[in-house]
Amino acid sequence: MSQVQRDMPFSVIVDFFKKLETTTARTQLTAILVNLFKQTPPDVIDKVVYLIQARLWPDWKGLPELGIAEKLLIKAISLSTHSSDKVVEEILKSKGDAGLTVEALKTRLLEKSKGATLFSFVEKKQELTVNKVYEVLTRIALAQGEGSKDLKIRLLAGLLSDATPEEAKYIVRFVEGKLRLGIGDATIMDALSIVFAGGAHLRPVIERAYNLRADLGEVAKILASQGVEAIKQITPMVGIPIRPMLAERLSDAKEILEKVEGEAFVEYKYDGERAQIHKDGNKIIIYSRRLENITHQYPDVVEMALKNMKADKAIVEGEIVAYDPSTGELKPFQELMHRKRKYDIHVAVKENPVKVFLFDLLYENGVDYTVKKLIERRKRLEEIVNQTEEFRVAEYIRTSDPGELEKFFLQAISEGAEGVMVKALHEGSIYQAGTRGWLWIKFKRDYRSEMVDTVDLVVVGAFYGRGRRGGKFGTLLMASYNPENDTFETVCKVGSGFTDEDLDRIPEMLKPFIRDRKPLRVIAEMEPDVWVEPALVAEIIGAELTLSPVHTCAYGKIKPEAGVSIRFPRFIRWRDDKKPEDATTSDELVEMYRLQLRRISEKTAQTGEEA
Numbered sequence: 234m235s236q237v238q239r240d241m242p243f244s245v246i247v248d249f250f251k252k253l254e255t256t257t258a259r260t261q262l263t264a265i266l267v268n269l270f271k272q273t274p275p276d277v278i279d280k281v282v283y284l285i286q287a288r289l290w291p292d293w294k295g296l297p298e299l300g301i302a303e304k305l306l307i308k309a310i311s312l313s314t315h316s317s318d319k320v321v322e323e324i325l326k327s328k329g330d331a332g333l334t335v336e337a338l339k340t341r342l343l344e345k346s347k348g349a350t351l352f353s354f355v356e357k358k359q360e361l362t363v364n365k366v367y368e369v370l371t372r373i374a375l376a377q378g379e380g381s382k383d384l385k386i387r388l389l390a391g392l393l394s395d396a397t398p399e400e401a402k403y404i405v406r407f408v409e410g411k412l413r414l415g416i417g418d419a420t421i422m423d424a425l426s427i428v429f430a431g432g433a434h435l436r437p438v439i440e441r442a443y444n445l446r447a448d449l450g451e452v453a454k455i456l457a458s459q460g461v462e463a464i465k466q467i468t469p470m471v472g473i474p475i476r477p478m479l480a481e482r483l484s485d486a487k488e489i490l491e492k493v494e495g496e497a498f499v500e501y502k503y504d505g506e507r508a509q510i511h512k513d514g515n516k517i518i519i520y521s522r523r524l525e526n527i528t529h530q531y532p533d534v535v536e537m538a539l540k541n542m543k544a545d546k547a548i549v550e551g552e553i554v555a556y557d558p559s560t561g562e563l564k565p566f567q568e569l570m571h572r573k574r575k576y577d578i579h580v581a582v583k584e585n586p587v588k589v590f591l592f593d594l595l596y597e598n599g600v601d602y603t604v605k606k607l608i609e610r611r612k613r614l615e616e617i618v619n620q621t622e623e624f625r626v627a628e629y630i631r632t633s634d635p636g637e638l639e640k641f642f643l644q645a646i647s648e649g650a651e652g653v654m655v656k657a658l659h660e661g662s663i664y665q666a667g668t669r670g671w672l673w674i675k676f677k678r679d680y681r682s683e684m685v686d687t688v689d690l691v692v693v694g695a696f697y698g699r700g701r702r703g704g705k706f707g708t709l710l711m712a713s714y715n716p717e718n719d720t721f722e723t724v725c726k727v728g729s730g731f732t733d734e735d736l737d738r739i740p741e742m743l744k745p746f747i748r749d750r751k752p753l754r755v756i757a758e759m760e761p762d763v764w765v766e767p768a769l770v771a772e773i774i775g776a777e778l779t780l781s782p783v784h785t786c787a788y789g790k791i792k793p794e795a796g797v798s799i800r801f802p803r804f805i806r807w808r809d810d811k812k813p814e815d816a817t818t819s820d821e822l823v824e825m826y827r828l829q830l831r832r833i834s835e836k837t838a839q840t841g842e843e844a
């Protein structure tokens with residue numbers, strides 16, 4: 234292959250940038266792009282795609298960005314145009330754009346040199362090519378640490394020296410991050426389809442390839458160098474993220490089941506961070522919902538995956554959720570924020586442990602599972618994962634009954650989940666990468682009942698703690714008072730908010746009241762490790778009042794087969810001044826539930842943030 238076919242003059246791209254600047258209609262954009270791709274040799278089409286996307290590589294690679302500060306840029310411009318920093322700064326001030334500044338200075342330099350013919354002959358430079366520009370920009374981006382500032386300046390100045398005034402303008406805009414062309418991925422895919430298939434019909438195939446390998450440069454290169462058949466054969470590849478499948482939203486159980494054609498998997502919709510876990514031998518990479526590499530935030534998940542994923546090469550998906558190790562209870566999404574701070578990750582791992590709930594298998598040892606039915610994916614997922622307390626498959630039921638779905642939904646919420654995901658099981662239930670569709674439907678609430686006041690509840694049972702709280706009571710079962718029949722009805726389990734001192738005092742406080750069977754006045758569905766005669770009252774606050782199928786407070790009064798409960802309850806203090814009969818009554822909780830009911834606004838409904 235000749236030199237020309239391997240590379241392309243950078244001026245071709247500059248012409249393209251210029252044409253774009255004068256175009257607004259999308260149809261024209263596509264035509265201009267088609268024209269560019271037709272001239273682009275397969276060897277450099279990936280780089281051309283990245284430059285159009287205003288980046289050097291896909292974000293998920295986690296490589297540094299160009300990161301050129303204005304000061305550095307001025308320095309590089311002044312070096313490459315033999316001007317002082319002061320002159321560059323003045324022109325920059327008047328033009329207000331570094332691209333135009335370098336263009337003006339370079340033009341001036343060129344005109345000067347034209348006077349001296351001999352000099353201009355000596356100065357004649359080699360033509361810049363896409364490979365050359367890309368290579369230097371890459372070296373600039375990757376220069377890190379001591380001395381890297383100087384190196385970046387020298388590299389950029391060298392590149393600008395070799396460039397024509399116009400080329401320099403666009404290079405500067407690129408390194409400044411200001412070369413936004415307004416060309417979306419969709420337009421790039423349209424153009425690729427036209428160039429390589431002569432029309433729009435290849436577009437879905439290209440899109441599928443892109444969804445399976447979130448790297449449009451790579452997809453373009455495979456298409457250009459290996460052809461249409463190769464792109465049709467594309468399967469997921471360990472290490473390259475798959476664009477996530479997303480869900481539609483509805484809030485009526487019956488309607489949801491109709492949409493998925495009857496029977497469905499109903500899974501907890503956990504309130505955490507989505508994780509796409511790639512395993513390649515003893516290497517693990519974790520990608521976020523936005524396909525960022527978040528591996529460094531979760532060294533504990535890496536360890537869990539290495540230990541418990543039995544397949545040598547696999548891609549699985551799940552939700553990472555914060556939890557309280559002393560009670561096993563799940564915590565809200567916000568608790569994962571500790572993992573975002575870079576420096577004290579080992580402290581965060583210790584203090585803010587997480588669990589992983591897996592919900593899908595996308596690839597395993599050469600087999601593309603995205604094209605298989607949900608049942609097959611789930612079955613294989615369970616086979617290749619060694620399930621532990623912290624690393625396991627999402628809680629689910631299989632049902633076609635709206636009543637059962639609703640009950641499971643309430644259970645999910647009272648256990649800290651956001652709602653449920655209802656997933657189609659039928660023949661067409663493939664993994665639709667990169668698509669929001671009706672194969673997955675999220676069932677969240679339209680309303681939530683914000684908890685603004687505290688309540689006073691009575692201890693009726695206790696559970697032994699785990700981990701640090703092993704052997705001690707870690708969680709208390711709390712009840713409201715029902716004066717109508719003089720009973721105590723359970724509302725929630727509380728394990729948060731206790732100081733170490735509080736916890737030390739609990740066994741002694743409970744001792745006189747511990748019973749080996751349920752006290753007669755207690756109405757409960759769940760079975761604590763020990764029962765406690767109603768005597769001790771505590772003040773409790775929570776995130777919201779919810780309904781739960783496992784608690785008995787005002788059971789059936791708001792909704793059949795559900796009682797009033799508290800989500801994320803927290804202990805505030807003991808109310809030694811109150812007798813159990815002075816506790817908040819079940820009717821008061823019903824009243825609070827109704828009064829504090831608020832519609833979840835459209836915005837929060839869409840983002841899923843119910844803060």
Ligand SMILES: Nc1ncnc2c1ncn2[C@@H]1O[C@H](COP(=O)(O)OP(=O)(O)OP(=O)(O)O)[C@@H](O)[C@H]1O
Binds near residue numbers: 506654838840
């Ligand atoms: N069992 C589950 N199956 C699939 N996704 C789950 C599950 N549990 C929690 N999730 C989370 O729910 C999200 C799917 O909801 P959706 O498709 O609406 O994406 P989203 O726009 O990020 O969601 P939302 O707006 O609800 O936060 C996933 O990205 C994932 O993080």
